[in-house]
Amino acid sequence: MTAAEPSPARWAGASDDAAADFARLGPLLWDPVGRATVAAVDLRPGQRVLDACCGDGASAVPAAHAVGSPGHVDAVDLSPVMVGLLRRRAGDLPQLTGTAADVTTWAGEGYDAVLCVLGAFSLPDMDAGTAHLVRRPRPGGLVSVTSWRPGAMVAPGMALARAVARERGEPVPGDPPRGRLQELGAPDALAGWFAGRGAAGVEVTTVPHTLPATDDALWLLVLGSAFRGMLAGLDDDAVGRVRADYLGQLAGGPPVDATTLVAVGSRAG
């Protein structure tokens, strides 16, 4: 993971604490992004949907509401802890099935729509993994990936990286790293990359979103996202100093940019 790219984290082995913080962050971040993706894909009652890398259900739950009881949503995540949270959250939705599995080998197909929200960049080989997802819908069915827009999440990622570096006595990073996420994030580049994985007629929607720069929201963003991994190995006192440094850089400043891009295409017939 690079400092400014929160999504590639592996949540597969997420602790209960990390998953609980992920869920607490949901209303501020994951849930609005998930709802926006479901709106962009325009699901209809009765459809069969695969939600790949579903987490605790930010898009799977609204997808299940959109397809209704004649429809069905397969929600798949590598992390059994996440799937446990999803099942508790979706207990009253019989049309939603949560399964702990690797989506890169998920054999289900023939779906009307496949979603992957902030998950493609978590896959060990995002090109091959996304191409596999593009083959899951029926011919003509829809497939969607959601990712951060370039610049989104950079400010908190860099502030945390600087605070952690100071705490560990390591060189303090200057510029944000340019990872694959930043390179592909621009709408045209994302559309071209998705088309290269086999998606036809790709259109990209920009979904603006921000988080308030309050102490609570900023720190929850660290604990409930892949940024948490940067704290590994630090004891409680060290984490307290990192928190104070990080909040000192950001609290009371501009809102955190959490804008996403939703790319929607279809499986060629």
Ligand SMILES: C[S@@+](CC[C@H](N)C(=O)[O-])C[C@H]1O[C@@H](n2cnc3c(N)ncnc32)[C@H](O)[C@@H]1O
């Ligand atoms: C940043 S979270 C996004 C979760 C959810 N889509 C959301 O927007 O709230 C990425 C998720 O991808 C899952 N994931 C990563 N690699 C996976 C794989 N190979 N198969 C299934 N899930 C995977 C992680 O366990 C994690 O829950």
